[in-house]
Amino acid sequence: MFLRFKSAQHLFSAVELGGFLAGMMASLPIAAGYLPVAISFGLVAVGAGLKLMTAVAVSALLFAGASQFVLVSMMVSGAGFIVSLATVLLMNVRHIFYGPALLRKFTHRPLRMWPICLSFGLTDEVFAASLARLEQIPEQRRETWFLGLQFGAYVAWLGGTALGAVSGSQFTRLPSVLQHAVHFVLPALFMALLIELASREVLHVVTVAALTTVVALLLLPAAQAIPLGMLIGALSAVWWRRCARE
Amino acid sequence: MSDTTMIIIAAGVGTFLLRYIPFRHALRMKPRAQIETRGAWRFFFTFVGPAAIASLLAASLAPDIKSVGPRLFAAVAGLTIVVLIKRGVGGFAVATLAGAIVYGLARTVFGY
Numbered sequence: 054m055f056l057r058f059k060s061a062q063h064l065f066s067a068v069e070l071g072g073f074l075a076g077m078m079a080s081l082p083i084a085a086g087y088l089p090v091a092i093s094f095g096l097v098a099v100g101a102g103l104k105l106m107t108a109v110a111v112s113a114l115l116f117a118g119a120s121q122f123v124l125v126s127m128m129v130s131g132a133g134f135i136v137s138l139a140t141v142l143l144m145n146v147r148h149i150f151y152g153p154a155l156l157r158k159f160t161h162r163p164l165r166m167w168p169i170c171l172s173f174g175l176t177d178e179v180f181a182a183s184l185a186r187l188e189q190i191p192e193q194r195r196e197t198w199f200l201g202l203q204f205g206a207y208v209a210w211l212g213g214t215a216l217g218a219v220s221g222s223q224f225t226r227l228p229s230v231l232q233h234a235v236h237f238v239l240p241a242l243f244m245a246l247l248i249e250l251a252s253r254e255v256l257h258v259v260t261v262a263a264l265t266t267v268v269a270l271l272l273l274p275a276a277q278a279i280p281l282g283m284l285i286g287a288l289s290a291v292w293w294r295r296c297a298r299e
Numbered sequence: 300m301s302d303t304t305m306i307i308i309a310a311g312v313g314t315f316l317l318r319y320i321p322f323r324h325a326l327r328m329k330p331r332a333q334i335e336t337r338g339a340w341r342f343f344f345t346f347v348g349p350a351a352i353a354s355l356l357a358a359s360l361a362p363d364i365k366s367v368g369p370r371l372f373a374a375v376a377g378l379t380i381v382v383l384i385k386r387g388v389g390g391f392a393v394a395t396l397a398g399a400i401v402y403g404l405a406r407t408v409f410g411y
Contacts, residue, residue: 082395114311124310134306141310145317152322154348172322173315177355184348234403237377241398243356244381245391255349262350266357275358282357286350291342
């Protein structure tokens with residue numbers, strides 16, 4: 054058991070359960086965005102020769118979108134252990150910033166849950182949704198809300214992978230409106246989250262990060278363009294502050 | 300243990316550690332008051348989040364931006380609906396799903 058509760062009564066308290074369920078509800082847009090990608094992953098993994106359980110194991114252990122596709126293609130192409138591992142880690146290296154940035158929203162100390170629980174499912178989308186919404190959640194509910202958010206996204210990711218591995222070809226029979234729509238859920242989600250965080254202070258950071266990413270994408274793969282945009286955007290805030298002081 | 304299993308486990312553990320170690324480290328370094336980090340780092344960690352979301356948005360829109368034409372129009376229509384609903388109604392789930400549906404409709408109507 055990963056939760057540090059003082060008693061069984063505390064474990065099942067309405068606050069904890071309510072926070073967890075609210076987090077799961079908040080994960081619905083993420084889940085809607087994850088499903089088509091996870092279904093595609095399941096389909097690709099099985100098509101590449103992986104067994105159903107192996108495909109699900111990749112999703113269960115990595116829970117990291119694009120790097121899973123790359124890992125499967127590298128395994129199929131016979132790339133070595135070191136090269137495959139290094140590629141996956143480089144693709145996911147941007148995640149190192151998420152924990153420290155998000156921790157600022159958890160004002161209650163000590164944390165009631167082990168960091169292992171709070172950091173396992175820290176994907177791009179979970180981070181973005183948490184960053185935008187955690188401050189609106191009552192302090193005593195934040196940890197369980199965050200856990201529920203991760204859990205909902207994780208279940209969708211695993212379920213989508215299994216579904217894709219078993220019957221991914223059925224997905225192409227959806228009406229074309231829905232087929233197109235599911236590919237836009239994540240951009241729409243990111244947009245909604247940005248509006249949630251919108252302020253004059255943030256505007257130039259957002260602009261710098263987005264423009265840097267767009268330009269970088271002309272030369273680099275997304276896995277490198279995203280952290281570059283992120284870094285330059287955040288560093289521009291530091292630079293901006295120094296200029297304002299001087 | 301097969302090579303495939305080893306690669307999957309190592310990649311999973313490595314990815315988890317990329318998330319866990321900085322979180323754990325920040326937690327140890329900052330008992331309460333230090334959460335409000337000083338100087339440049341404070342600014343960096345305050346703004347790295349919005350910068351990350353903006354970068355993710357730009358990257359997720361890249362296929363639509365590059366295509367120019369109906370697909371770009373559909374993306375603009377979808378994002379406009381997200382902004383309008385988010386500003387007007389407030390909820391981000393409804394805004395997200397409405398934006399996605401409008402994007403799907405626009406791409407279907409314009410045949411791309």
